[in-house]
Amino acid sequence: MRRDGYVLQRVATLQNVLLAVYKACRAGGAGGAGADRRKFLSQLQPNCEALLRSLAAGDWTPQPFHRFIVWDPKQREIHAAHFADRVAHHALMNVAGPMLERGATERSFACRQGRGSLRAVAAVRHAAARSRWFLKLDVRRYFDSVSHQILTELLHRRFKDQGFLRTLERIINGFQKTVGHGLPIGTLTSQYLANFFLDGFDHWIQQQACSGYARYMDDFVIFHTDQDALADVFQRTETWLGQQRSLRLRESCQPQPVQNGVPFLGYRVFPGAVLLARKSRHRFTRRLKSLELSYDTGNIDALTLQQRTDALLAFTRHADCLRWRQRVVNALGCTENADP
Numbered sequence: 001m002r003r004d005g006y007v008l009q010r011v012a013t014l015q016n017v018l019l020a021v022y023k024a025c026r027a028g029g030a031g032g033a034g035a036d037r038r039k040f041l042s043q044l045q046p047n048c049e050a051l052l053r054s055l056a057a058g059d060w061t062p063q064p065f066h067r068f069i070v071w072d073p074k075q076r077e078i079h080a081a082h083f084a085d086r087v088a089h090h091a092l093m094n095v096a097g098p099m100l101e102r103g104a105t106e107r108s109f110a111c112r113q114g115r116g117s118l119r120a121v122a123a124v125r126h127a128a129a130r131s132r133w134f135l136k137l138d139v140r141r142y143f144d145s146v147s148h149q150i151l152t153e154l155l156h157r158r159f160k161d162q163g164f165l166r167t168l169e170r171i172i173n174g175f176q177k178t179v180g181h182g183l184p185i186g187t188l189t190s191q192y193l194a195n196f197f198l199d200g201f202d203h204w205i206q207q208q209a210c211s212g213y214a215r216y217m218d219d220f221v222i223f224h225t226d227q228d229a230l231a232d233v234f235q236r237t238e239t240w241l242g243q244q245r246s247l248r249l250r251e252s253c254q255p256q257p258v259q260n261g262v263p264f265l266g267y268r269v270f271p272g273a274v275l276l277a278r279k280s281r282h283r284f285t286r287r288l289k290s291l292e293l294s295y296d297t298g299n300i301d302a303l304t305l306q307q308r309t310d311a312l313l314a315f316t317r318h319a320d321c322l323r324w325r326q327r328v329v330n331a332l333g334c335t336e337n338a339d340p
Helices: 008-013 013-028 033-042 044-057 083-101 118-129 148-158 164-175 188-197 198-206 227-245 278-296 304-314 320-331
Strands: 068-072 075-080 133-136 212-216 219-224 262-264 268-269 273-276
Touching: 008 044, 008 164, 013 033, 013 044, 013 083, 033 044, 033 083, 044 083, 075 133, 075 262, 075 304, 083 164, 083 188, 118 212, 118 262, 118 268, 133 262, 148 164, 148 188, 164 188, 188 198, 188 268, 198 212, 198 227, 219 227, 219 262, 278 304, 278 320, 304 320
Parallel strands: none
Antiparallel strands: 068 075, 133 219, 212 219, 262 268, 268 273
16 A cells, blocks of 8 residues: 655645634533633634644644543543644544545444444444354453554554654654553544554454454454354454554453344344343433433523433434333433434
């Protein structure tokens, strides 16, 4: 595959930076993002011009992150970039994102336009209909375990613009969970780079005569018609990830029958149906109760309650759980807009 050049030249344009400002505003943020955004926008022209000069010169350097903890549903350490840095991340990925994606396979669904989690679930359902056995795998502490050295080597195979590569290296080396490892959860470039890091695995696994495969970031499912053959694929997968990416799978697992349902992205996927996973049901009920309590105590208004409730309901509407959802909503005294 040819390497891409003249990347920074395309990144450092006023049109691209203004598009990045728009995307950063639309994406929102946390950890004081509102005040940070207003401060940047109050001096939009000089701030954009300063960012343009820094990107064009290849000396832009991100500021330290805002760090905070969320439970979604398990504890995660989130690192939020300053608004100006979020603009820079968008500007870089507006140009480099499609280049990073060019080598991806059709079985990779995260951080790709026109794909996403619902397309991933649909692919798993299609593969389940043609298979008898599956392996559900995910990498142990994936974002914390990404090797800076290996990622940098992979990027040098994709790009030849040295200024752009140095910019990416500053982003990568600006965060370490352990020495030489880790990408911060919560930044746009981390999402793209973490997805790109496993592109090689996608190509490798699709050469292993499996009957189906789908990956959403570090969650992936491998299908096969033969149980013993799939167990052998697991062993080779462990070896490949360890040798080629210095990663470890979360735990050893055995092939499971498709008829039991495939746990994936909060759903349990069967050949003929998509159900909500048990944890997703509990999480939905807990969050809905929390919203009702916030409304009853005056912490949110009716419009906010409806908007957040609709956002929760959107996830459940892609599963075959209409009666369950209506029962939970009615029990809590909520209202639900009609299904589309």
